[in-house]
Amino acid sequence: MLSIRNIVKQYAGHRALNDVSLEVESGKIFGLLGPNGAGKTSLIRIINQITAPDSGEVYFNGEKLNQSHIERIGYLPEERGLYKKMEIGEQMIYLARLKGLTRDDATKKLKFWFEKLGMETWWKKKIEELSKGMQQKAQFVATVLHEPDLIILDEPFSGFDPVNAELIKDEILELNRKGATILFSTHRMESVEELCDSIALIHKSHKILDGRVKHIRNSYKNETYLVEYTGEPLAFDGSQPFDIISELAGEDNSNTIKLKLNNSNTANDVLQYLLPKTRINMLQEVIPSMNEIFIEKVNLIA
DSSP, X not given: OEXXXXXXXXXXXXXXXXXXXXXXXXXXXXXXXXOTTSSHHHHHHHHTTSSOOSEXXXXXTTEEOOXXXXXXXXXXXXXXXXXXXXXXXXXXXXXXXXXTXXXXXXXXXXXXXXXXXXXXXXXXXXXXXXXXXXXXXXXHHHHHTTOOSEEEEESTTTTOOHHHHHHHHHHHHHHHHTTOEEEEXXXXXXXXXXXXXXXXXXXXXXXXXXXXXXXXXXXXXXXXEEEEEESSOOXXXXXXXXXXXXXXXXXXXXXXXXXXXXXXXXXXHHXXXXXXXXXXXXXXXXXXXXXXXXXXXXXXXX
């Protein structure tokens, strides 16, 4: 769907993007991650043709990015851009017509979305009359109303309460199931693990990590496990096939240890050591979260 090749973007005294390349697969959800000032918004603005790169190229479905692709992209910016004193219904229709819809088609689709998201009474309201979360919901409708092939969402959950954040998350997943490719930038790492097929992490203008979420998490495993057992706390004398990281006494006579395998030992060696001594309730490998990986990678290049 989207091929970004060797993008460089320089502002006065600041390089926002330095030789950044990434691939966004058609029909997938792609997370664009990074700390504030990393270059994410600069890249999104280039994809939307708001600004141009100093060097490098962007391809949309195999074609070099051009003006004809604008109608096939929906963009929800982090800084919302609706006209505060214009009636919402007319504003949505106006924006949809800029994307190529007729007035009748735009009105029909708008009524569908207003009903779906509980916005039926908003038609004559003005943006300035709405709360931040309600404005965000209206902006989301404006982004997807023309049924774009590529939907770009910059911090889409900002300003939402948990109920509406869940509602919009479900709508993103539904749009993806219907074939839309989603590119979204966020600081919410839990959203990345829930939604994304693949990610790229940008830091200080460089791409420092990319790939499928599952593969990335698995690549950061470090032979660490959680074991829960029932009975008196065990005493360890150093002969065990693992090192103890932490121990926690729980309720109902249960205990949990976090351990790291030593040498070439395996989880089976852990079980063989512990089973004669206690009753094992659970043995679970610890796979780092995207939040932990994000912090580790960013701190390495601090």
